[in-house]
Amino acid sequence: GAGVSQSPSNKVTEKGKDVELRCDPISGHTALYWYRQSLGQGLEFLIYFQGNSAPDKSGLPSDRFSAERTGGSVSTLTIQRTQQEDSAVYLCASSLGTSGSHETQYFGPGTRLLVL
Amino acid sequence: AQSVSQHNHHVILSEAASLELGCNYSYGGTVNLFWYVQYPGQHLQLLLKYFSGDPLVKGIKGFEAEFIKSKFSFNLRKPSVQWSDTAEYFCAVNNAGNNRKLIWGLGTSLAVNP
Numbered sequence: 001g002a003g004v005s006q007s008p009s010n011k012v013t014e015k016g017k018d019v020e021l022r023c024d025p026i027s028g029h030t031a032l033y034w035y036r037q038s039l040g041q042g043l044e045f046l047i048y049f050q051g052n053s054a055p056d057k058s059g060l061p062s063d064r065f066s067a068e069r070t071g072g073s074v075s076t077l078t079i080q081r082t083q084q085e086d087s088a089v090y091l092c093a094s095s096l097g098t099s100g101s102h103e104t105q106y107f108g109p110g111t112r113l114l115v116l
Numbered sequence: 117a118q119s120v121s122q123h124n125h126h127v128i129l130s131e132a133a134s135l136e137l138g139c140n141y142s143y144g145g146t147v148n149l150f151w152y153v154q155y156p157g158q159h160l161q162l163l164l165k166y167f168s169g170d171p172l173v174k175g176i177k178g179f180e181a182e183f184i185k186s187k188f189s190f191n192l193r194k195p196s197v198q199w200s201d202t203a204e205y206f207c208a209v210n211n212a213g214n215n216r217k218l219i220w221g222l223g224t225s226l227a228v229n230p
Contacts, residue, residue, distance in 0.1 A: 048216060058217075
């Protein structure tokens with residue numbers, strides 16, 4: 001079946017502009033995660049959605065970052081007033097649930113963001 | 117705070133050599149453990165995982181990992197590597213309680229020479 005999809009695959013923007021990154025999880029997956037992979041650093045958790053529960057936003061690096069998940073499916077990560085340090089690969093993952101083997105996370109191809 | 121340490125940043129092997137990649141984590145509670153692989157030009161995919169039960173877990177493509185709780189380790193092994201195993205390998209951990217976010221190691225880049 002279809003995996004996690006993300007768009008755009010690449011995004012180049014100017015410092016100070018806003019960007020929106022989209023994630024389509026695997027159909028039927030209730031949990032959705034955003035991570036960031038910066039050059040020379042490991043993957044960094046950003047935010048996590050599970051069903052109708054309040055999202056875990058503990059990984060968002062600043063208030064310029066926000067994310068929504070509409071209808072329990074598609075998610076959008078928004079970065080306002082982008083800075084050069086926001087340049088990274090933004091990865092989305094989804095899982096069937098959050099217990100036992102259902103919590104295995106499946107990853108999309110990522111969006112490579114470059115802020116000039 | 118949880119953290120994951122991967123000891124080898126870059127590994128170069130010849131085909132048929134044995135592989136062991138180290139992974140240690142710091143967390144006092146119950147954890148789930150994962151190894152993910154990223155082949156060149158591809159996205160992250162799950163190699164294997166440990167939730168509970170037999171601490172020796174087997175994954176795809178002949179990989180296995182052993183959870184040693186007393187050492188807080190989850191090392192990845194393969195007895196004989198192939199050129200197609202060239203990839204970036206990531207160890208990750210999450211809290212088996214309420215928090216599902218994955219904490220990641222920095223990754224190990226493996227190059228297998230034919």
